[in-house]
Amino acid sequence: MKRRDFIQLSGMGLGAMMGASIPVLGNSVSVERLLEPAADAAQKKKMADVALNAARSKGATYTDVRIGRYLQQFLFTREKNVQNIVNAESYGVGIRVIVNGTWGFAATSDVSTAGIAKCAETAVAIAKANSKIQTEPVVLAPQKGVGEVVWNTPIKKNAFEIPVQDKIDLLLKVNSEALKNGAGFVTSNMFFVNEQKYFASTDGSYIDQDVHRIWPTFTVTAIDKAAGKFKTRDAISSPMGMGYEYLDGLASEKIAGPNGLVGYRNSYDMVEDVIFAAKQAKEKLTAKSVQAGKYDLVLDPNHLGLTIHESVGHPTELDRVLGYEANYAGTSFATLDKWKTKAFNYGSKEVNIVADKTQPHTLGAVGYDDEGVPCKQWDIIKDGILVNYQATRDQVNILGETASHGCCYADNWNSVQFQRMPNISLLPGKEKLSVQDMIKGVEKGIYIVGRGSYSIDQQRYNFQFGGQLFYEIKNGQISEMIDDVAYQSNTQEFWNSCAQICDKDDYRTFGSFFDGKGQPSQVSAVSHGSSTTRFNGVNVINTGRKIG
Amino acid sequence: MAILTKEEAKKIIDKVLAFSKADEMSVGLNGDRTGNIRYARNSVSTSGESTNLALSVTAVFGKRSGTATINEFDDASLEKTVRRAEEIAKLAPENPEYVPILGPQTYTETNSYIEKTAAINPDFRAKAAFDSIDPCVKKNLTAAGYLEDTTGFFAIGNSKGLFAYNKSTSVDFSITVRTADGQGSGYAIQDYNDVTKLSTKKSTEVAMQKAMASSAAKALEPGKYTVILEPAASIELLQNMMRSMDARNADEGRSFLSKKGGGIRLGEKLFDERVNIYSDPTNIEIPKAGFSGDGRPQEKVSWIENGVVKNLTYSRFWAEKKGVKAVPPPQGFIMLGGTQSLADLIKGTEKGILVTRFWYIRAVDPQTLLYTGLTRDGTFYIEKGQIKYPIKNFRFNESPVIMLNNLEAMGAPVRVNGSLIPPLKIRDFTFSSLSDAV
Numbered sequence: 001m002k003r004r005d006f007i008q009l010s011g012m013g014l015g016a017m018m019g020a021s022i023p024v025l026g027n028s029v030s031v032e033r034l035l036e037p038a039a040d041a042a043q044k045k046k047m048a049d050v051a052l053n054a055a056r057s058k059g060a061t062y063t064d065v066r067i068g069r070y071l072q073q074f075l076f077t078r079e080k081n082v083q084n085i086v087n088a089e090s091y092g093v094g095i096r097v098i099v100n101g102t103w104g105f106a107a108t109s110d111v112s113t114a115g116i117a118k119c120a121e122t123a124v125a126i127a128k129a130n131s132k133i134q135t136e137p138v139v140l141a142p143q144k145g146v147g148e149v150v151w152n153t154p155i156k157k158n159a160f161e162i163p164v165q166d167k168i169d170l171l172l173k174v175n176s177e178a179l180k181n182g183a184g185f186v187t188s189n190m191f192f193v194n195e196q197k198y199f200a201s202t203d204g205s206y207i208d209q210d211v212h213r214i215w216p217t218f219t220v221t222a223i224d225k226a227a228g229k230f231k232t233r234d235a236i237s238s239p240m241g242m243g244y245e246y247l248d249g250l251a252s253e254k255i256a257g258p259n260g261l262v263g264y265r266n267s268y269d270m271v272e273d274v275i276f277a278a279k280q281a282k283e284k285l286t287a288k289s290v291q292a293g294k295y296d297l298v299l300d301p302n303h304l305g306l307t308i309h310e311s312v313g314h315p316t317e318l319d320r321v322l323g324y325e326a327n328y329a330g331t332s333f334a335t336l337d338k339w340k341t342k343a344f345n346y347g348s349k350e351v352n353i354v355a356d357k358t359q360p361h362t363l364g365a366v367g368y369d370d371e372g373v374p375c376k377q378w379d380i381i382k383d384g385i386l387v388n389y390q391a392t393r394d395q396v397n398i399l400g401e402t403a404s405h406g407c408c409y410a411d412n413w414n415s416v417q418f419q420r421m422p423n424i425s426l427l428p429g430k431e432k433l434s435v436q437d438m439i440k441g442v443e444k445g446i447y448i449v450g451r452g453s454y455s456i457d458q459q460r461y462n463f464q465f466g467g468q469l470f471y472e473i474k475n476g477q478i479s480e481m482i483d484d485v486a487y488q489s490n491t492q493e494f495w496n497s498c499a500q501i502c503d504k505d506d507y508r509t510f511g512s513f514f515d516g517k518g519q520p521s522q523v524s525a526v527s528h529g530s531s532t533t534r535f536n537g538v539n540v541i542n543t544g545r546k547i548g
Numbered sequence: 549m550a551i552l553t554k555e556e557a558k559k560i561i562d563k564v565l566a567f568s569k570a571d572e573m574s575v576g577l578n579g580d581r582t583g584n585i586r587y588a589r590n591s592v593s594t595s596g597e598s599t600n601l602a603l604s605v606t607a608v609f610g611k612r613s614g615t616a617t618i619n620e621f622d623d624a625s626l627e628k629t630v631r632r633a634e635e636i637a638k639l640a641p642e643n644p645e646y647v648p649i650l651g652p653q654t655y656t657e658t659n660s661y662i663e664k665t666a667a668i669n670p671d672f673r674a675k676a677a678f679d680s681i682d683p684c685v686k687k688n689l690t691a692a693g694y695l696e697d698t699t700g701f702f703a704i705g706n707s708k709g710l711f712a713y714n715k716s717t718s719v720d721f722s723i724t725v726r727t728a729d730g731q732g733s734g735y736a737i738q739d740y741n742d743v744t745k746l747s748t749k750k751s752t753e754v755a756m757q758k759a760m761a762s763s764a765a766k767a768l769e770p771g772k773y774t775v776i777l778e779p780a781a782s783i784e785l786l787q788n789m790m791r792s793m794d795a796r797n798a799d800e801g802r803s804f805l806s807k808k809g810g811g812i813r814l815g816e817k818l819f820d821e822r823v824n825i826y827s828d829p830t831n832i833e834i835p836k837a838g839f840s841g842d843g844r845p846q847e848k849v850s851w852i853e854n855g856v857v858k859n860l861t862y863s864r865f866w867a868e869k870k871g872v873k874a875v876p877p878p879q880g881f882i883m884l885g886g887t888q889s890l891a892d893l894i895k896g897t898e899k900g901i902l903v904t905r906f907w908y909i910r911a912v913d914p915q916t917l918l919y920t921g922l923t924r925d926g927t928f929y930i931e932k933g934q935i936k937y938p939i940k941n942f943r944f945n946e947s948p949v950i951m952l953n954n955l956e957a958m959g960a961p962v963r964v965n966g967s968l969i970p971p972l973k974i975r976d977f978t979f980s981s982l983s984d985a986v
Binding site: 029 | 616617619644696808816818907917921982
């Protein structure tokens, strides 16, 4: 997309994020500006009514309006230097209408009465132009108006109120600890997002929400110049729907893993993690290259989250199943005919996966989605069987349901809302089981921690995942660190090889902060909870190569 | 209003610079109008249009810099933005890598703006979608496509007298056609500055043909195969390689261009001697702005010549440190090829696989530029110079560096994603597993 700025991360040594680009959604502003309050609800209600009335008078049979102020603060450092601080604000109005059974959408940063009314007219005009070639009229599930309501992410410390200097001090401390402990290079970053969004519709809803998200992360690089080798280790933090309190590093939220590893639940100790990372990156330089073959995999929640995201989250998006993403993200193997049998074994009996937009501290938690539907939790896979999908108001009728699942989201006021993934999480095992005890039962396996390289086909059958840390398991014990590991499998085969899941004491969320979908592409943020899980007999390949 | 002329843009930038009290000031002014139409299941799903005009001011005191942005253009707003940028700069930490702004530069004239593209309206987009959907409906096929057009300008100026302006248009179209039973899928893509070169009907016909021909695919064993990569397949791997040609990463020992024992591989022959890649903003097929975002001129640069690494990209800081010319990353590139068509390449292939498109390409190992991904929307087995039958999709694990050493033949380059890429015939391309996806 050309209408947005991107910060290219290719030259920044960001390990698994290499080549990624971070979208900046608004204008650059001062830090103080980020703390100025949004327009009050009464004023926004007036603006919303201008849009609703203008669209109705031009012939719209349904209208919703989103008045959004989107704030971002991103900090980038490397070694001893602050590379970039982005403070961005984006403010405007997006109006969506139905005319002749066809959607139309227009957006404007001109929030005057005339500007909003003109924008509503444009949305109606686009709907009318497209209705001429429309063959599938929109069927909207009923949604009773909820009146004037408010929902806020329950944060303890607003990250935007924390002085920039405090954040830089922490990042530079992280960098200095990395260098002290053997890293050749280090980049560290913080991403903060605040969505102040007001939704109104002709159903009679006026919803004011204040949503916060946070993601601290780093990559350390260890270099062996003589051997011409380098290895990286990324942070094992998780992006969260929390305030700056996530960085308190509370001991009570740490989970002791095997081999001295530490996992972080709802509080992250960034300095502790980077010290581990620097030492582990160095250890990777001389780690044994994996012998390709079948292994039992023991997957840490900070790794498994992405596998859940790609192999369960995306294939159960109903818009993909129906073909709306065929030209870009793809379709899905989890077709309606499989679901209708009520007997499609997505996974083994151990596998229970829920969709949830209410779980505290998660990226997907909001009170209402971007078409005014109250949020909830529901089953996607029950005892291994595919039982449901993720749907919006204009899709849910296809499932024979009368109420939307509340899965509609737009990443900005100027983007049209569409079906996006709620939190999709694997429920913990019911029986008491620690990671250490799980490993005791594995004869030939690999324990994998952290998010690495990931790729999956357009119908979500065949995937390949890497990780940050790999440990060989021999006869019930971790023997040593190994490297060059990636596993390949088929989604249904993989989830049916799920043998054991640790109990709730090991449960943590992983998150995807910039999940991309749609044309024009939009980002969204989503969490995936799980406990450490064992999968039997998975195909592992060796990714080591030589060039030149 | 969103598309300002060179004179209008210069007037605003000069006015902003006159308000400056900083040691140095840079101004960026950009505007665009972008529209799109998206369809699936043979019907329009979403469509929209937006305009944007924004001014960005960067003030510098010593080695401290601050940026503020605004989209209001009265004198008071402009001055307020300058003051805000100055305030942010004074509070910013010192950047030890700061390099002073450039003075006036000489830029090559380029032409990337076409009036007919700028005139695209909602009716044009609806018609373009209809021209793609209608033939599919008639053949009981399902179309999903996306058209996006952008008209925009970008101007920069600074307190040392540098000024640059570029106006451009672009149109991007992609189409996926699937058979009714979901067993066949085809894809085509086009991008131009000039919309008169675009035919959504013609592109759709290619995708339709591939969809129908790809039904009932057979499974081949994974392994090493000779492949013919259409430009839409190879482009992303090549783009990833070009983005990895940063000198600093190489000097720091964390690049495929780092040398064992230290140093970089500039001047080394890393690829087959027939590999030549360069960039040129004046190329009429892929015209680009004659300058980069920080004001450096974009010139004709040879990146790989006869298989030898000829140039790396440098930030101005790193170039100054190394005492070399600061060559900016190019906006697109040209890979020289041959004169053969894709059909000729197929004719000259004893046994091989034709790949329409790669999908979900991700880095596996930055040390060797190893990537993984999958074939998609039309993969075919070739025997004795003919397409024999469709085959099931493969996952690959391959490095563009290895791939460009295993070069067999090249066809005539075509435009894809703003670059010119030839169809490539490559031996020993590594497919590591099968995918059931269609």
